[in-house]
Amino acid sequence: MAAVSDDPVDEDEAETDGGVRAYTVRLELVDEPGELLRALSPIANNGGNLLSIHHERGNITPRGHIPVEVDLESPPDRFDGIVDALRDAGVNVIQAGAEHYGEEISVVLVGNLVERDLSNTLSRIEDEADAVVRDLSLAAPDGTDAVSSARIRLAIDSGRSDAALEAIRAIGSEKELTVVEPLLGGDSA
């Protein structure tokens, strides 16, 4: 899951915490011992966090290389640096940046967010809506004891937005928060 800091609640101004995104990178490796390890070290060295590796044995490219799919997380502004570092290390990067989650939705929550334990709200959304919180902006113009608003960008699997929104609605009504959902469907989403 993404590292979401609750620190912005201490600020009076809206801000994003930077967030972390999931990415999929497709690499082609030479079939040599130690090659996988060598290929992956630039990820961690440049602020990425390795999530999983899909390595299909027996599946060989026409040039005799082994295709490998790597899922990783990183702050969006560091992702390009990771890809560059992989290329600098001589790794053949076929495709980068295809996101792990198929859809992104934003919702705005309104209410006594801090009093209702914002970090608990976020982790419940991640668990119950099967989502990853990509970033959070909080606006508390009257201080964090008063009604405040938060915009949350969520990554969810394709086709699951209705179910995810239903789960968020349920959490919202339990915590007496107004949930402003995106309008999906039609040309308007």
Add this chain to the structure above:
Amino acid sequence: MKLAILGAGDVGRSVADLAGEYGHDVVALADSTTATVDDDGIDIAGALERKAGDEALGSSEPDDVFDADYDVLVEATPTTLDDAEPGFSHVTRALEADRHVVLANKGPVAERYEELRALEADSAGSIRFEATVGGAIPVLSTIEDSTPQAVTAARGVLNGTANFILTRMAAEGLDYEHVLAEAQDLGVAEADPTFDVDGTDAALKFVILANVLADGGFSLEDATVEGIQNIPGSALDLAAEDGRTIRLIGEATRDGVRVGPRLVPENGPLAVTGTRNIVQIETRNAGSLHSSGRGAGGPETATAVLSDVGRLPPL
């Protein structure tokens, strides 16, 4: 056609005023206490002048309207919920007398749609109600032309007051209470704006749309409705940072009706500004159609009423 108009408010008066332009005669006009009835056509200018001067419309009782020689009853009395009376009884009387009815009053079509259709089936007259949804915007006739079966959903903004408030909040960074007071000063919001801001008025219109799509089955209690009273300026600010804004959006499908504040793209078609309304009709074979325009106002609504009158077959 010969029109009998029940209700001499903004809508009823405008229908009377514009009827001649559309080639129709007015044989009766009533408000809550009096009526003027003349089978050869009432003196419209005189009646409107008396109404403006707070005088009686005429020497007849409102009930006498039903004895006039009319083809079409125009129902423009206040919208009421639940049993939708007295509007529902007015429609019943006209249909039982084998006359047509055109409604501006949303109550009967939202709350008792199946009963109205059953009465219509036993009558030589028929009912039309374009004016109940989106004022001057041709929404129901667009659905009728696309055939309701080919329409999968209708979405949009059908309350000008709520839209005006959200637009001003976003543009000026002001809070709800402040903008509501401003809207009341401008006459955009009524003294009691409850039904506009709590979503009820928009919900009635989307319930009517769902009834048209599904051929009945819905009333207000089937709708999930949330208003805009809890939306602070800060929520609109956050939406704007992301290229979005918040609008009071309704959705009607064959599965249900929902009205509530929603995030929409700031430059998208549904983010109309001010008191403007918009409806997006999603079709099975032809993508989405959008119509926008003035969703309320006397002459605007009267135009929809008179277009309906023009679509009625001769009796």
